[in-house]
Structure formats: structure tokens, C-alpha cells
Amino acid sequence: xxxxxxxxxxxxxxxxxxxxxxxxxxxxxxxxxxxxxxxxxxxxxxxxxxxxxxxxxxxxxxxxxxxxxxx
Numbered sequence: 643x644x645x646x647x648x649x650x651x652x653x654x655x656x657x658x659x660x661x662x663x664x665x666x667x668x669x670x671x672x673x674x675x676x677x678x679x680x681x682x683x684x685x686x687x688x689x690x691x692x693x694x695x696x697x698x699x700x701x702x703x704x705x706x707x708x709x710x711x712x713x
Contacts, residue, residue, distance in 0.1 A: 664681065664682075664707070664709045664710070665709070665710040665711075665712055666679055666689075666697075666709050666710070666711055666712065667711075667712055668711055668712055668713055669711075671691045672691065673691050673692065673693060673694065674690075674691065675690075675691050676688050676689065676690050676691070677689055677691070679699075679709075685702070687699040687700075687701070689709060691711065694711075695710060695711050695712075695713070696708060696709065696710060696711060697709045697711055
């Protein structure tokens, strides 16, 4: 998202720059482990598992994206 794009996201989301964008199956990784996952758009990202049901990765724009990890 470029700076010229009208702001259509909430203030809370833009101030933290973290949003849950994806739900992925449980890979068996432990909390604190990193693993690779291929996004629906074909990009492969390294996800850090931050809790039992969530993780995060940094997208191509340098923004942290949260993911939900299903049981």
C-alpha cells in the first residue's frame, strides 16, 4: 500500500501495522520455531510461531502480518 492510497483501514490497524491475514493448518512447529509456508499468492514466507494458535511473518512491504494457526 503506497502512501498515496486513501486510508481505508482502522487507526488501530495502521498504528500497529499488524493484521491477521491468513489462517493456516498446524504444522507441528513449537512456539518460537520458524517454518516456511506458501501463501495463496504463491509467495513463500518464513513464519515465526508466537503462540499455540498464532504466528507472524514480514511481508514484502516490511509490514508484520499475523496468521492464525488452526489446531
